[in-house]
Amino acid sequence: MDPIRNPYAPGAGQRPPELAGRDEQLTTFDVVLQRIAKGRPERSMILTGLRGVGKTVLLNALRGQAVRAGWGTGKFEARPDQTLRRPMAAAAHTAVRELGHTHSDQVDHVLGVVKSFAQRDSAPNAKLRERWNPGIDAAAVPGRADSGDIEIDLVELLTDIGGLAQDLGRGIAIFIDEMQDIGPDDISALCAACHEISQSSLPVIVVGAGLPHLPAVLSASKSYSERLFRYACIDRLERDAADAALVVPAQEEHAEFALDALAEMYAVTGGYPYFIQAYGKEVWDLAPGTPITREDVLVAVPRAEAELAVGFFGSRYERATPAERDYLRAMAEVAVVDADGSPVRMGSATEPESELGGGSGAELESVPTSEVAKWLGKQPQSLSPARDALLKKGLIYSTERGRIAFTVPHFGRYLRDHP
Ligand SMILES: Nc1ncnc2c1ncn2[C@@H]1O[C@H](COP(=O)(O)OP(=O)(O)OP(=O)(O)O)[C@@H](O)[C@H]1O
Ligand SMILES: [Mg+2]
Structure with missing residues (x-):
């Protein structure tokens, strides 16, 4: 559809066409x-x-x-x-x-x-x-x-x-x-x-x-x-708000989303506003016409992901030193758990791939720092400089004593998909 009329606005602090769910x-x-x-x-x-x-x-x-x-x-x-x-x-x-x-x-x-x-x-x-x-x-x-x-x-x-x-x-x-x-x-x-x-x-x-x-x-x-x-x-948007964030701006341009397209969008964006704008923008540009269909979304997903890999994730990953990158990757790996919550160690040849989405299992929101150290085969104290630097750079945060999480949504998945 006409890229000039594309209403979506991915970008830091960019005013969204519809401020949904707030x-x-x-x-x-x-x-x-x-x-x-x-x-x-x-x-x-x-x-x-x-x-x-x-x-x-x-x-x-x-x-x-x-x-x-x-x-x-x-x-x-x-x-x-x-x-x-x-x-x-x-x-x-x-x-x-x-x-x-x-x-x-x-x-x-x-x-x-x-x-x-x-x-x-x-x-x-x-x-x-x-x-x-x-x-x-x-x-x-x-x-x-x-x-x-x-x-x-x-x-x-x-x-x-x-x-x-x-x-x-x-x-x-x-x-x-x-x-x-x-x-x-x-x-x-x-x-x-x-x-x-x-x-x-x-x-x-x-x-x-x-x-x-x-x-x-x-x-x-x-x-x-x-x-x-x-x-x-301030959290990700609930389904109805996420839909509104896409549908309302589209309507103003006399375009629509099919219902299954909206469901697919929610599945890929997780309701995160930045992702809604980023995927929304790509799918608008690639869709041949209105209504936007689920197939249009599926075609747009790789393009949107490639864009995010550079702009949203990559630019942040670039700011980390090699030791900090190892730390981030270890966090991404230990976050993956199977259905009963026990760790799935990806990358080890003996473990079968999980069935949950693209080879990654369920994901913990935060991980124990001790597990990260274990994964890296290091003493926790020796990793403090890397961890502190990442905290300072705002890439991770401490959720409670001894546990840390990514400040960037889907960062773990990005790291696992980009070895
Ligand atoms: N309620 C909303 N509905 C739809 N889109 C939104 C909403 N809130 C934010 N967005 C979109 O999400 C993107 C990110 O917004 P914003 O920069 O305010 O996030 P942030 O929380 O300040 O992120 P950061 O922590 O990186 O500064 C922007 O593209 C914006 O247009
Ligand atoms: Mg901000």
Whole structure:
């Protein structure tokens, strides 16, 4: 069918043609916004999930909701090598500007606080030209949000921008993507600041998104974080939502899917949003016409898989060193179990191939690190560097003590299919 009219949108953070299956989170957030606007106590929100489930897209949708409610919003993506101060300053700056109030003394003052918060990023004795210039058109307010203690400074920053929003009858929402990448000192300061702000009934909220272990990162930092945040697990889509993600955009282009085509799509995508877009895009381009049939899907699958092997899986695999790759492959192998849950050791000539799908048996979601070590014939401690590096790169995460899992859905299968 006409590739120019292809509605599907595989890509990191790409807005899907139909945001399917997220009504619950959107409704919840609406309630949160309204409650905060009324000065009611509310918790900040954290979205967690695997790669490609749609966290960024949902975060952007929630931001859109806040903007429509007249809130000032800002957003940044955390990076492992960056401290919180600059991106937070930039987000706060955007949020104040979005409040869209013409210059008044109060707005200038708050912008000045954002500026002094930002400029504290440089050493206090840094020469003027070495100082980071956040591009804020107001005079810095010395003595506010610039103590150098990130926790104190965050509280002052959020208090002041929240106070401005409150006076204007509005709110402030700061959105943080890849939140698991914030360093330990900054994450602890952020929790403490959220805690402080939540007691002040100021209309300020932080909305974070990150990998499944983010709640563990937060509670390791501050034990009260379990009560501080409202956690929403963003998962693969249920069958009806997955169908809607394909059918609704097709309908807008006057195209349809046959019922068995939808069933086949669900079987291959597992309901993972990224895969839905990726397979949807290929099948649209290859199908001769509407309705799209199951045969069209079967023809498109190898093409979609080849595309994913390069873009989605391969690019991540490339980032691993040889030792890390061995570790990933061992994880993929020990994850395969047979029907009664006992390990199936693929690759060993004595084991018959499992009957479950393409030679791979049922798959464990997480595997014990001790089993990975055993598979590699190494001492668990000797593998810590590889494991830690993979954790840091966000390719794996620890589900519970002594167990790890891939952050990328279907990664194990990809590794087993690409020896
Ligand atoms: N609810 C949804 N319905 C349909 N498609 C979706 C939905 N959510 C996300 N997508 C699609 O899935 C893909 C991945 O989305 P997104 O980048 O938001 O995932 P993510 O969870 O942020 O991934 P990562 O962890 O890699 O950052 C995009 O192509 C997007 O269009
Ligand atoms: Mg994302």
